[in-house]
Amino acid sequence: MSVILLILPDFLLIALGWLLLHRFKFDRLFFAQAEKLVYFVLFPALLFHSITRAPMALGSTTVLLAATVGVMLGGIALAWLGRLAVRPDPAAHAATAQCAFRFNSYLALSLAAGLGWADAQATMAVILGFAVPISNVGAVHALASRNGGRALGEMARNPFILATLAALAFNFLQAPIPHVAEVALGRLGSCAIALGLLCVGATLSLEGGRRHAPLMAWMIAAKLVLLPVWTLALTGMLGLSARESTVLLLFSAVPTSSAAHVLAARMGGDGRLVAVTMSLGTLLSAITLPIWLGIAG
Numbered sequence: 001m002s003v004i005l006l007i008l009p010d011f012l013l014i015a016l017g018w019l020l021l022h023r024f025k026f027d028r029l030f031f032a033q034a035e036k037l038v039y040f041v042l043f044p045a046l047l048f049h050s051i052t053r054a055p056m057a058l059g060s061t062t063v064l065l066a067a068t069v070g071v072m073l074g075g076i077a078l079a080w081l082g083r084l085a086v087r088p089d090p091a092a093h094a095a096t097a098q099c100a101f102r103f104n105s106y107l108a109l110s111l112a113a114g115l116g117w118a119d120a121q122a123t124m125a126v127i128l129g130f131a132v133p134i135s136n137v138g139a140v141h142a143l144a145s146r147n148g149g150r151a152l153g154e155m156a157r158n159p160f161i162l163a164t165l166a167a168l169a170f171n172f173l174q175a176p177i178p179h180v181a182e183v184a185l186g187r188l189g190s191c192a193i194a195l196g197l198l199c200v201g202a203t204l205s206l207e208g209g210r211r212h213a214p215l216m217a218w219m220i221a222a223k224l225v226l227l228p229v230w231t232l233a234l235t236g237m238l239g240l241s242a243r244e245s246t247v248l249l250l251f252s253a254v255p256t257s258s259a260a261h262v263l264a265a266r267m268g269g270d271g272r273l274v275a276v277t278m279s280l281g282t283l284l285s286a287i288t289l290p291i292w293l294g295i296a297g
Contacts, residue, residue, distance in 0.1 A: 010197055035196075042196075045163070051171055075223070099281065106197050232249060
């Protein structure tokens with residue numbers, strides 16, 4: 001399958017989300033509630049269903065975990081190197097640092113499913129589950145390290161983490177899942193990606209942030225270019241299989257999560273600056289993702 005055809009459906013859904021809000025006048029509250037539904041119900045169901053359906057070996061999963069941690073730490077390091085590279089305003093850097101390593105889970109899992117391998121989506125689901133707590137710690141620490149205790153409590157209740165841990169336990173223990181429950185989870189999960197991508201489109205904004213252009217350029221380049229380069233080197237060093245390497249590269253190359261600006265605003269950061277950085281990265285990833293998929297292919 002052409003890499004353009006692989007990513008095009010997802011970007012069409014993102015564009016539709018933007019049109020529904022800005023041209024067809026859907027209420028912002030609708031998208032806020034839809035995103036809440038995806039976050040707490042639909043996407044955890046998709047993670048659990050994907051992981052439990054694919055057989056996994058503990059040894060290979062451990063290597064995948066190590067690689068995921070390496071990718072996330074590389075992204076965090078790139079974010080902080082931005083302070084040396086462009087010497088930005090410290091407050092602006094604290095808000096946008098997360099744009100160098102946070103990831104759009106909906107796009108990542110959708111693209112993994114499009115690769116056409118039986119276990120690609122399950123592999124991506126495991127990566128996402130491992131990466132969520134690291135990304136949350138990195139983002140919160142950049143904004144306000146004094147809130148670390150609260151952040152740890154929130155991560156302990158994070159639905160992505162809980163769904164991943166539960167699914168891994170069921171998978172390794174080979175615990176049976178009732179057919180009715182499996183079908184229900186599958187149907188919930190099938191709604192998650194489309195609705196999640198529509199919500200991503202509704203959050204896109206290009207207003208503001210011009211005076212921080214060098215900082216935004218660094219964070220976008222770190223996420224879409226430098227982090228995938230680091231991932232290629234890391235997968236080679238750790239000896240991941242070709243398919244695992246491809247999925248991990250795809251994970252590293254997806255743009256920043258649309259939730260990044262929400263976190264920045266809630267913690268007193270410049271939410272609008274983060275929204276612009278995230279939006280530009282999402283648009284530019286339509287160019288960079290085919291390149292990385294072509295390299296991996």
